[in-house]
Amino acid sequence: MSEHLLHNYGPRGLTIARGQGSWVWDAEGNRYLDCVSGVAVNAFGHLHPPVVAAIRGQLESYLHASNLYLMEPQVRLAEALCGAMGMDKAFFCNSGTEANEGAIKFARRHWLEKGAAGKLRILSFASSFHGRTYASMAATGQEKIRTGFGPLPEGFQVVPVNDVAALRAAVGPETAAIIFEPILAEGGIIPLSGEIAAELILAQAQGALLIADEIQTGLGRTGEMLGAHALGLRPDLITLAKPLGGGLPLGAVLMREDIAKSIHVGDHGSTFGGNPVACAAGLAVLAELQREGFLESVRTRAGGLRKRLEDLMRRKSAQGIACGPVVGKGFLTGFRYGGDLEALQKACRGNGLLVHRAGQDVVRLLPPLNLSEGEIGELIDRLDRSMLK
Numbered sequence: 001m002s003e004h005l006l007h008n009y010g011p012r013g014l015t016i017a018r019g020q021g022s023w024v025w026d027a028e029g030n031r032y033l034d035c036v037s038g039v040a041v042n043a044f045g046h047l048h049p050p051v052v053a054a055i056r057g058q059l060e061s062y063l064h065a066s067n068l069y070l071m072e073p074q075v076r077l078a079e080a081l082c083g084a085m086g087m088d089k090a091f092f093c094n095s096g097t098e099a100n101e102g103a104i105k106f107a108r109r110h111w112l113e114k115g116a117a118g119k120l121r122i123l124s125f126a127s128s129f130h131g132r133t134y135a136s137m138a139a140t141g142q143e144k145i146r147t148g149f150g151p152l153p154e155g156f157q158v159v160p161v162n163d164v165a166a167l168r169a170a171v172g173p174e175t176a177a178i179i180f181e182p183i184l185a186e187g188g189i190i191p192l193s194g195e196i197a198a199e200l201i202l203a204q205a206q207g208a209l210l211i212a213d214e215i216q217t218g219l220g221r222t223g224e225m226l227g228a229h230a231l232g233l234r235p236d237l238i239t240l241a242k243p244l245g246g247g248l249p250l251g252a253v254l255m256r257e258d259i260a261k262s263i264h265v266g267d268h269g270s271t272f273g274g275n276p277v278a279c280a281a282g283l284a285v286l287a288e289l290q291r292e293g294f295l296e297s298v299r300t301r302a303g304g305l306r307k308r309l310e311d312l313m314r315r316k317s318a319q320g321i322a323c324g325p326v327v328g329k330g331f332l333t334g335f336r337y338g339g340d341l342e343a344l345q346k347a348c349r350g351n352g353l354l355v356h357r358a359g360q361d362v363v364r365l366l367p368p369l370n371l372s373e374g375e376i377g378e379l380i381d382r383l384d385r386s387m388l389k
């Protein structure tokens with residue numbers, strides 16, 4: 001049936017028929033606890049009523065006009081996001097890779113406008129993932145993503161992750177920006193160290209812009225609004241996508257006023273970027289994240305999940321299964337697994353649980369941020385039954 005779909009994603013094996021809250025159902029009516037959440041997109045699970053209501057509301061007015069005109073949901077979302085993240089201006093696009101493309105263009109243009117024409121090098125970390133389009137791919141610190149697509153754009157340099165000396169050696173007057181994920185998600189859930197965060201601050205003081213790629217870490221996933229703030233970083237540009245549109249395609253670049261000033265009419269754009277339906281959903285997502293006590297409750301429930309995962313790792317290790325430690329922060333979590341990841345994912349599926357992977361050996365769990373205590377129990381129970389010797 002799917003023979004006309006390009007096979008770039010590999011065999012998928014499951015057709016999703018319906019979703020509700022933290023659960024999805026396949027075409028045969030089997031139910032799964034969804035701990036993939038559309039790869040960190042469905043922050044409040046499936047069909048979260050405030051998100052659906054916001055989308056429905058906007059459907060009554062118009063679906064698309066154009067960035068030739070002001071669209072109210074876009075204006076309101078820009079204001080809300082800038083307020084929440086301490087930024088001044090927002091540019092909207094449709095995806096994570098586009099957000100990073102935009103941020104890289106803005107950083108380079110900023111230095112050109114400042115008269116520093118040679119300041120164009122973009123640094124990034126090994127094992128990072130920033131997207132599949134050309135500049136984002138050039139910034140991505142994984143050979144397997146880049147190989148075979150050359151020539152790539154020039155002026156990108158990948159630095160070993162969490163290596164202070166290497167970062168210090170790489171930063172120079174030609175460094176336009178450093179793009180980083182606060183926790184390298186796709187690359188294996190690798191947190192940036194406090195030492196590397198301090199070095200990033202030093203590099204920023206020397207004139208390198210900091211671009212925080214918060215596409216996976218941002219908007220509550222780690223229990224904080226932004227992963228970079230938790231590291232003590234004040235990025236110059238922030239890229240967002242995944243959960244921003246509540247399940248609709250939406251990306252954003254947030255920036256400070258002085259960087260925004262370098263961008264002039266016609267310098268960048270997008271036909272669909274900031275679609276009003278997606279922005280209406282984004283407003284609902286942000287309002288939910290800002291509900292009093294919500295992020296604190298994410299941290300509490302995620303802390304509970306972590307303890308139970310650690311306990312599971314201890315029990316399974318005692319049974320001779322190579323697993324642990326638990327990795328990540330908040331609901332960007334998981335554990336190292338020495339066995340066959342694909343086989344484990346399949347076993348989980350058989351027990352009604354969807355999980356993802358990261359890097360070479362990490363089982364990645366990205367549950368909805370409103371996962372209940374009862375569902376945490378279901379997750380542990382289903383994992384327990386799937387991890388067999």
Ligand SMILES: Cc1ncc(COP(=O)(O)O)c(C=O)c1O
Pocket residue numbers: 039095096097098100129130131132181185186213214215216217241242
């Ligand atoms: C940190 C990070 N940056 C960028 C991207 C690319 O986002 P998109 O697939 O929406 O282009 C991803 C996607 O997984 C990501 O995790």
